[in-house]
Amino acid sequence: MxxxxxxxxxxxxxxxxxxxxxxxxxxxxxxxxxxxxxxxTVEDAPDMRVYTPLEAAGRNIYVREGCYACHSQMIRTLRDEVERYGPYSLAVESKYDHPMLWGSKRTGPDLARIGGKYSDLWHVAHLINPREVVPESNMPSYQWLATTPLDLADLRDQVAALRTVGVPYTDDMVANAPADAFGQANPDSEQSSGVTERYGQDTQVSAFDGVKTRVTEMDAMVAYLQVLGRLTKAAYQNTAAPEQMPNPNN
Structure with missing residues (x-):
């Protein structure tokens, strides 16, 4: 043999x-x-915008606190997922994400389309004491975000670092990163107009944590959560508008 x-x-x-x-x-x-x-294979999305400095800082805090370990940001093409969370995720929606936060673990709901589903103050209350708004939640409290000042001076370097990996920030965006972060969280300030000029009229400018005299990590986190699924409308071209989609926590 x-x-x-x-x-x-x-x-x-x-x-x-x-x-x-x-x-x-x-x-x-x-x-x-x-x-x-x-x-x-990556869809074309002419309306795609980059994260503002405040939103980018919130994303870094989201990664730092390990939120991705319990919340995915990738809606599959399965019918039950689309009915619960909204249109399935497109590759272009993560075009400027470094690193990707798609994930597969869902101790909590998928957050790919959480932006605009709840008010800013709902998110603040949820992050401070999750069980106050979702009694059955096993999410830990992140109350220190509300009292921790955001390091605005570091934002210019954060935005510049993202530009080196392909995110199309302009020199003007990099130079004004600290001012834009302050302006986005303080709608009555002189700096607020610069945010919409550089990032578009649809950019949310708000006192995210409810306090206008400071910029905290809570401001950054809520700003990031409120933009998830809203950087482009590409996923809604052949379906309902964002405000018509089902509540992701139902």
Whole structure:
């Protein structure tokens, strides 16, 4: 009875090494080849905008606090998910996300389309004491966000870092990052007009935490949550408008 091929390969170091190279090359090709056609698979979204400095800071806090460990941001194409959360997630909606926060763990609901579903103060109350608004919640409290000042001076470097990985921030956006973060959280301030000028009229300018005399990490977190699913309307082109979609916590 003849010896099987793998047996002969294992007897020859050179042959075995070549077999490993071939197998690795095939696996690598399968992973790398799609990247050359990625421009054909990512949807076109002319209305897509970048995160404001305040929203980007909120996203960093969201990552820092490990929120992604319990909340995914990726609605699948399954019927029950679409009926509960809204239109399934598109690749273009994560175009400026570094890192991606798609995830698969759902101790809490998916947050891909949480933006605009609740008021700013609802989010503040939920983050301070989750059980005050959702009695059955097992989410921990993040009350310190409301008393921790946001480091505005660091935002210019944060925005500049995002630009180095492909997010199209302009020099004007980078230079005005601290002022824009302050202005977005203080609608009565002189800096607030610059936010809509640089990021668009649909950008939400609000005293997110309810206090206009300061900018806290709570402001940043709520600003980020309120923009989730609202950077582009591409997912709603063939479906209902955002305000018509079902409540994600039902």
């Amino acid at each position: 003849s010896e099987p091929l793998h047996g002969r390969l294992e007897r020859t170091a050179v042959g075995f090494m070549l077999a490993i190279v071939v197998a690795g090359s095939v696996g690598g090709l399968v992973e790398i080849a799609p990247l050359f056609t990625i421009h054909e």
